Amino acid sequence: MTGPLLPDPTFTPTTDLSDARPDAAILAPILRDYGGRPRFHGPAVTLRVQDDNPLVRAALEEPGGGRVLVVDNAGSLNCAVLGGMLALLGTRNGWAGVIVNGCVRDAAELATLDLGVRAVASHPRRSAKRGLGERDVPVTFAGVTIHPGDHLYADEDGVVCLPAPDRAS
Template identity: 65%
Template sequence: MSSFTPTTDLSDAHPDAQVLTPVFHDFGGRARFSGQAVALRVSENNPLVRSTLQTPGHGKVLVVDGGGSLNCALLGGNLGQFGVENGWEGVIVNGCVRDTAELRALNLGVRALAAHPRRSGKADEGEAHVAVSFAGVTIRPNDEVHVDEDGILVLPARN
């Protein structure tokens, strides 16, 4: 991430930008992050999250639509470490995370609805590289995601 434009400035410059409903909490070691979206849809099982974070992130943001489930965590310290090692800028989870002290110590942006101590299931299911809709917006593959202390803003992918 070379330079960062605040979400407030982006919102002013792009009145049509999508802004996620402000229900997400900061759990990562990096308060500001941005990059192209890689989106997943999972349901209380995180093997797809793990396998994606184990691939090169190239400065992208992993967007995980966990259906807003508050029953278990889809991301924890181990998976967060994979994200750092593989060059991901951050992870947004429409669901829960755990190992919050570990996540806070990582050079990775993490936003989620809540913390939960229970790990997810391990069924290898879900969808990758799909459009996901939650918190009042639709995020499509390669859309630009910008996150800072003022919120989460999405701009359409540049063609």
């Protein structure tokens, strides 16, 4: 980071969303904060992988446009599917954050980047490079199903998922 981050005027705290929105789904508090941006939000792009990260790289190489990449690695504690190099790609390409149901690595480096990163744990082992997985599919973890386009808000109090406008009741 080059200096202190300015508050995002479009960010609504998760506590306020939880109080005001009956359709707010709150992820169980299983995710730790690893990124240099503690508060982030944006529409979800979803991936389902299994100890394999080429789809993560491919997504983060695209323009992020303030979106949040949600990677469901089935809560695996076998290896990391996101590390410093991929997180730097995400930062450079305008992603707001990455949420991983699984592990990340390079924790000290992640903490210096202007990117929100939430994950179950840190792990030194890198993932496989088979290129297997699915993109833009609903993923379920931490008690919540996240659909592509749902809006995610993450801050010091947790992660809230609001349904995409086409799914709102």
